[in-house]
Amino acid sequence: MEKVKVGLLGAAFSAELHIDGYLRCQELSRVVAVCDRNLELARDFARRYNIPYVFGDADELFALGEIDVIDICLPNFLHCEMAEKAFSAGKHVISEKPLATSVEEAERMVAAAQKAHKQLYYAEDWLFAPALLRAQELINQGAIGKPLFIKAKESHSGSHSPFAKKLRFCGGGAMIHLGVHPVGFLVALKGTPTAVVAMTTGGGAGNFVHQDMEGEDWAAALLRFADGTTAIAEANYITLGGMNDIIEFYGTEGRLHIDLTMSSPITAYSRVGFDYAVEKAETTIGWTKPAVDERLMLGYIGEIRHFMSCLQQDKPAMKGLRGEDGLEVLKVIEAIYRSAREGRQITL
Structure with a gap:
């Protein structure tokens, strides 16, 4: 089974938590790109973790054809906008908690995933x-x-x-x-x-x-x-x-x-x-x-492994880790x- 190719959107605190999970399930996945509007931060992150592609613009990340899933490690107010763009580009999405800043934005994310026939995973590490x-x-x-x-x-x-x-x-x-x-x-x-x-x-x-x-x-x-x-x-x-x-x-x-x-x-x-x-x-x-x-x-290591295993089979995550669960929360x-x-x- 092919490895899941991951694009990290964000190179700060949450990305550091998630990269540890990816490094521990390299038989399932590979982080191929990282993007942050602070390009120097993204470049440093890529150097430390041997990530081949570095971007300072999210649209460039979404345009990279080999990426299967976008892992959104950004402040809450950016989750909805970035998820909608990722789904439009044909990518699956992992979103850090909370799913969005409002119920309305979370509903838009869930609807965008359904329209694109892609998975929306909600990163609740507990x-x-x-x-x-x-x-x-x-x-x-x-x-x-x-x-x-x-x-x-x-x-x-x-x-x-x-x-x-x-x-x-x-x-x-x-x-x-x-x-x-x-x-x-x-x-x-x-x-x-x-x-x-x-x-x-x-x-x-x-x-x-x-x-x-x-x-x-x-x-x-x-x-x-x-x-x-x-x-x-x-x-x-x-x-x-x-x-x-x-x-x-x-x-x-x-x-x-x-x-x-x-x-x-x-x-x-x-x-x-x-x-x-x-x-x-x-x-x-x-x-x-x-x-x-x-x-x-x-729980960060276990949740990332679970998401990667689910993506290899193109199936929803377990209860509590799906987009609709993040909406309900x-x-x-x-x-x-x-x-x-x-x-x-x-x-x-």
Whole structure:
């Protein structure tokens, strides 16, 4: 079977996460081109990863005939436009989270994929996090009885991206940028909730810490599902000490606690610091939990392999990783924001 030929659109943070996945499934795929409007950044990326074609214009990338799939690793507000152009050029598309900045844009992306008869994959890495895969195995075995309540959150001290500060670029604040992970995981696991109740900080001067952000720096939502299960999804930019991804399951016969980011088998103490502990950690001085293969443990490696395997067979991704799933997640997040604005329960 021929290798899938990939064109990376973007050469910054998300592209670094994805290239690691491609390098670990070279029997399935090959990254043949990278494009970034910062051409020097793209050239450096290509040199480091031995990528033959480098572009500074997305249209040149789309015109490269040998590319099978465009992997969009760009700020949220560019996802829709670039996906539509890629589909028009006859390419499949992988889109980083969130799928778009609005439900309307996500609907356009899904429609464009259907019109072009191409695959739209939604990159939700939590669905391939080994710890969460094992947790779901335990739940399916009946280890905690009937699941009753789930808590899931992602938090850290603030995005590195300047685009995260403006609503027109990001679509919201912490909930759309970070909460998209717990919400996406819950929707993949339980389906669309039937009701949502939420609160957020107010953005700008109404935020706890980040008053230079137009969107909220803290958000939490109660979600009720059709089977009676209740969940809390939380996202915030007020957590110091590194990224904090926690998922808890409570059942009639037991409970599970999953720590995706601070569960390293290494505990370190350093008076002088070192190169890296965990994503978004402000320091490596003192006690830390240095990550071991962080990208594998967060699910990036597994999701890329899954996409490449699906593309070789020209089939949709698993539930939770399809374009329509990314659209459904945005509908839930839109309901969360509406609930917070109107101060009431929203029925979906």
